[in-house]
Amino acid sequence: xxxxxxxxxxxxxxxxxxxxxxxxxxxxxxxxxxxxxxxxxxxxxxxxxxxxxxxxxxxxxxxxxxxxxxxxxxxxxxxxxxxxxxxxxxxxxxxxxxxxxxxxxxxxxxxxxxxxxxxxxxxxxxxxxxxxxxxxx
Numbered sequence: 583x584x585x586x587x588x589x590x591x592x593x594x595x596x597x598x599x600x601x602x603x604x605x606x607x608x609x610x611x612x613x614x615x616x617x618x619x620x621x622x623x624x625x626x627x628x629x630x631x632x633x634x635x636x637x638x639x640x641x642x643x644x645x646x647x648x649x650x651x652x653x654x655x656x657x658x659x660x661x662x663x664x665x666x667x668x669x670x671x672x673x674x675x676x677x678x679x680x681x682x683x684x685x686x687x688x689x690x691x692x693x694x695x696x697x698x699x700x701x702x703x704x705x706x707x708x709x710x711x712x713x714x715x716x717x718x719x
Contacts, residue, residue, distance in 0.1 A: 598639065603633070605642050608672055612668060619664075622653070622660040623664075626657055628647070628648050632689065639678065640680060640682050641683050642684045658687075
């Protein structure tokens with residue numbers, strides 16, 4: 583598969599996935615060790631479920647979610663304030679030709695999962711699912 587395919591929105595390459603996972607682990611370690619030194623971040627447990635890399639590996643989008651989903655706007659603002667420092671720490675810890683620019687976004691997959699679970703709990707859906715299970719094969 584050509585590089586052009588990846589740049590047009592195809593599946594990420596193995597290298598993109600490897601670098602994204604390396605950045606996810608490193609950023610998690612930095613947040614655990616309170617590398618930013620921000621009181622908002624020190625008082626929060628922040629998970630990083632996913633990192634997505636651009637095809638040229640120069641931009642990393644880091645999806646975050648504070649434990650319980652509380653204070654997400656404050657956590658995003660604190661991370662944005664310390665973006666330069668965190669990028670420098672990443673550059674020291676990972677071995678890449680260029681340190682990628684980083685941006686932080688809220689991870690909405692937990693909200694999406696809760697919405698799907700709520701749909702499965704609707705009486706109409708339970709009724710339809712129950713009818714399919716009773717049909718002989």
